[in-house]
Amino acid sequence: MLAVLTGLGLSAAAGLNAYIPMLVVGLLGRHTDLVRLPAEFEWLTNGWVLAILGVLLAAEVVLDKVAVVDSLNDAVQTAVRPAAGGAVFAATDAAGRLDSSASMTEFMADHPWIGWILGIVVALVVHLTKTSLRPVVNAGTLGTGAPVVSTVEDTVSLGMSVLAVLAPVIALIGVIMLAFVSFRMLRAFRRRRRRRTEPTRA
Numbered sequence: 001m002l003a004v005l006t007g008l009g010l011s012a013a014a015g016l017n018a019y020i021p022m023l024v025v026g027l028l029g030r031h032t033d034l035v036r037l038p039a040e041f042e043w044l045t046n047g048w049v050l051a052i053l054g055v056l057l058a059a060e061v062v063l064d065k066v067a068v069v070d071s072l073n074d075a076v077q078t079a080v081r082p083a084a085g086g087a088v089f090a091a092t093d094a095a096g097r098l099d100s101s102a103s104m105t106e107f108m109a110d111h112p113w114i115g116w117i118l119g120i121v122v123a124l125v126v127h128l129t130k131t132s133l134r135p136v137v138n139a140g141t142l143g144t145g146a147p148v149v150s151t152v153e154d155t156v157s158l159g160m161s162v163l164a165v166l167a168p169v170i171a172l173i174g175v176i177m178l179a180f181v182s183f184r185m186l187r188a189f190r191r192r193r194r195r196r197t198e199p200t201r202a
Contacts (some may be wrong), residue, residue, distance in 0.1 A: 006092045009164025009171030011085035011119035012178065015126025016157040017064075018084035019057035020078060024161040025088050026050050034165055041091040059092045065150040067143030074131040085123020089117040092165075129182045136189040 010021040029035040030045035063073045093115035130179045164171040
């Protein structure tokens with residue numbers, strides 16, 4: 001069960017930034033015993049793969065902090081982030097079955113493809129929420145809020161990725177809090193937009 005919680009935390013983090021959780025899993029799997037990936041996911045620990053992920057992360061960090069460009073980047077990431085979410089969920093789910101101390105349900109063990117689906121869905125939901133909020137933030141702050149919000153998202157993605165491996169239960173609480181805050185922010189921005197449009201109509 002802990003492996004499932006780890007997968008949820010990592011896939012949610014991938015919805016904010018595709019490359020951070022993949023790098024966290026790959027680096028921990030390569031240099032520590034915290035993550036022991038099975039053979040089909042050992043590519044995540046490959047040095048070349050990690051280097052490419054590092055370059056992609058650097059590009060993502062820069063592009064996501066520029067207003068308008070961030071929206072174009074989000075459009076491209078609509079395919080990348082869910083795929084990354086599915087990969088890290090499936091990888092940690094499979095890794096959990098290698099660890100005899102992990103409490104894995106027999107159902108998940110017999111149906112490994114479910115990890116991919118769950119990871120894709122969780123990452124996609126987080127990604128769509130992010131892409132819905134970002135244009136509103138940019139419009140409300142004339143673009144000045146883009147780097148601030150992007151930095152917060154990257155920090156949350158990193159923190160959630162680390163917590164998902166070290167403290168899966170806390171990571172789950174973080175996912176719930178992230179969903180709550182995102183929902184409240186979306187509602188608040190929509191209310192402001194309605195207040196601004198109502199006088200214009202009148």
